[in-house]
Amino acid sequence: MSAEIIAVVLSAVGIVVTLGASMFVGFAWCVRRTDAVERRLNDRIDDVERKLSDRIDALDSRLNDRIDDVERKLGARIDDVERKLGARIDALGHETTEVKIAVARLEGPVPRLLTRTR
DSSP, rough: OOOHHHHHHOOOOHHHHHHHHHHHHHHHHHHHHHHHHHHHEEEEEHHHHHHHHHHHHHHHHHHHHHHHHHHHHHHHHHHHHOOOOOOHHHHHHHHHHHHHHHHHHOOOOOOSSOOOOO
16 A cells, blocks of 8 residues: 555545544533523523412412401301391290280180080
């Protein structure tokens, strides 16, 4: 073999090795860059998720407090209305009894010794 052929073969091998090494390094850089971007995005997503969870928990607590307050107020109002209606119904029952007695007094006693006329 001549020196020129050996130089061409070595140059070709050098080019192939250089291109292969460049491609490997470029691919490794892309993978490393993608991992860094993914890590940053995951950190941001976790941060947003934590903030949203805190806001949702706070809102849930506030809503539960308001619902309990409304239930307490409505319960008190319903009890008050029930008590007033009970009193009015009792008063109405008493008045009805008095009306029945008054009507019975107006009609008078049932005649017992009268005979029927035919």
